[in-house]
Amino acid sequence: MRALTCTAFAEPEALTVQTLPDPTPGPGQVVLDVRAAGVNYPDALMVMGQYQVKPPLPFTPGAEAAGVIAAVGEGVQGLQVGQRVVAFTGTGAFAERLLAPAHAVMPLPDGLDFDVAAGLPLxxxxxxxxxxxxxxxxxxxxxxxxxxxxxxxxxxxxxxxxxxxxxxxxxxxxxxxxxxxxxxxxxxxxxxxxxxxxxxxxxxxxxxxxxxxxxxxxxxxxxxxxxxxxxxxxxxxxxxxxxxxxxxxxxxxxxxxxxxxxxxGEFARRDPRGNARNLRQLAAWVESGTVRPLVSERYPLERTPEALRALLERRVTGKVVVTP
Ligand SMILES: NC(=O)c1ccc[n+]([C@@H]2O[C@H](COP(=O)([O-])OP(=O)(O)OC[C@H]3O[C@@H](n4cnc5c(N)ncnc54)[C@H](OP(=O)(O)O)[C@@H]3O)[C@@H](O)[C@H]2O)c1
The missing domain is CATH 3.40.50.720 (NAD(P)-binding Rossmann-like Domain)
Incomplete structure (x- = not known):
């Protein structure tokens, strides 16, 4: 699979797209075919080494993604191959495939687009x-x-x-x-x-x-x-x-x-049920039109650094997404 890779903490322009082995799910994990990944300010801080979390190098940035489940690991319940979902993993989402713990994955209502859903969790x-x-x-x-x-x-x-x-x-x-x-x-x-x-x-x-x-x-x-x-x-x-x-x-x-x-992030880790309740309410508001998220731009994977730069330069409105 193609994945954006951070090999040293540096400006977003130093990120490169590399070909990595497809992930396989271990027990309690699923793999998503990523259709859209949300771009957030913390992603830009993380690749520059300025975020409170510093992942070990090399890593693939991207905190959240919406897509279709491509593989399910042992012991996972309630999630199936082919299901439309959204996931929050903190890293890994700017790639064609994303490995996620099942507890970080939520099924998507049919009416929710991948682009919109990808920007919801964070x-x-x-x-x-x-x-x-x-x-x-x-x-x-x-x-x-x-x-x-x-x-x-x-x-x-x-x-x-x-x-x-x-x-x-x-x-x-x-x-x-x-x-x-x-x-x-x-x-x-x-x-x-x-x-x-x-x-x-x-x-x-x-x-x-x-x-x-x-x-x-x-x-x-x-x-x-x-x-x-x-x-x-x-x-x-x-x-x-x-x-x-x-x-x-x-x-x-x-x-x-x-x-x-x-x-x-810490709230979601300590109170996953409270977070899931909030996300269900948000999904329902989006479906009913009460909340209308703005997805202002879509970038292909290799142009992710441009999306991060736009955030750093205050040029983004609403959400931008990467569509691998
Ligand atoms: N606490 C949490 O759990 C949590 C979760 C997510 C994000 N965050 C933080 O929330 C902040 C916003 O994140 P975001 O993803 O919403 O970013 P964003 O889309 O880039 O929005 C940030 C806004 O800040 C304003 N701003 C003022 N000075 C800026 C500067 N020098 N550079 C960039 N923006 C500037 C801009 O509005 P104007 O041009 O109108 O001033 C911009 O629209 C970040 O600091 C992020 O780390 C915190």
Whole structure:
């Protein structure tokens, strides 16, 4: 099979497509014929050696894929050859075939495209876990999403709407904000052009948002936290802006607010049932049209480095997928 291979931690352009032996499933494992693999910011960090997980070299990046089961190992129950599934494995997905433990594989409803399904576990799983399990977002509350046109950001906009919140989408350009409006954002804020605090005051009648979803960090975090409402929950999701911000701890005190960490991968490992419940809910929302994931671009395997570069250069909206 052809597989993208990382032989040294370096820029995405150093990745090469190599021919590797087809994987065979051991006990409790399945092999997927990959039809689409989701591309995520952590993939780019991982190949550069900047992610919290550093796989032993060489390895094939790609955290998640949708496809058809090609082989089933001993002792696997409930999964058969030919079945359409989605899998989250952390690595290995940018390849024609993916070896996955059966517990990391979920059957796909018939109405779900491979392209859409491939981008669900990480981005949508993270945003669902963040808003629902970690923030306890309630209908009628106001949600501010930073980096709102990106992978987890656009997922948070649509999931926030599905949970009944009023959603303020914040991003760095009018083009990106237009996409968030197409996906249900009630209000928008351009943080490259407007004063974040003044605009939030205006949009919330001085009350501040109840929940803030932050996958960007950097310079945005402190003014955003200073704007949060009484009893607010600030979701620490990621640092795509580069800098890990430092917050004065008097800020949560003054607002009776919480700083809430989100680590979807560890949640999925510790609570696979909770994660499966979230993914089933997401699949049902996608099938009913309540959540409409945006797949903005599809790349063939050998052009995966271009997809990773686009993420690093802030050029991606919604999800991009690799179609081996
Ligand atoms: N905690 C978890 O469990 C978890 C799970 C998945 C992802 N994450 C993290 O969440 C973050 C976003 O991931 P993603 O896959 O959604 O990425 P993405 O699609 O690239 O979105 C990131 C957004 O951040 C904004 N941004 C600001 N400065 C940036 C910069 N210097 N470079 C790139 N983007 C920048 C961009 O929006 P604007 O241009 O509008 O500012 C962009 O749309 C990453 O840090 C990732 O590691 C965390």
């Amino acid at each position: 981005a949508y799983g993270t945003s669902m876990h963040a808003l629902s399990d970690r923030a306890g977002l309630k209908a009628g509350e106001t949600l501010l999403v930073l980096g709102a046109a990106g992978g987890v950001g656009l997922a948070a906009v649509t999931i926030g709407k599905a949970l009944g919140a009023r959603v303020i989408a914040a991003a760095s350009s009018e083009e990106k904000l237009a996409i968030t409006r197409e996906h249900g954002a009630d209000e928008t804020l351009n943080y490259a052009a407007e004063d974040l605090r003044a605009r939030l005051k205006e949009l919330t009648g001085g009350q501040g948002p109840d929940v803030i979803f932050d996958p960007v960090g950097g310079e945005l975090a402190e003014p955003a936290f200073r704007s949060i409402g009484w009893g607010g929950r600030y979701l620490v999701v990621g640092f795509a802006g580069g800098e890990i911000p430092r917050l004065p701890l008097n800020l949560p005190l003054l607002k009776g607010a919480s700083l809430v960490g989100v680590f979807w």
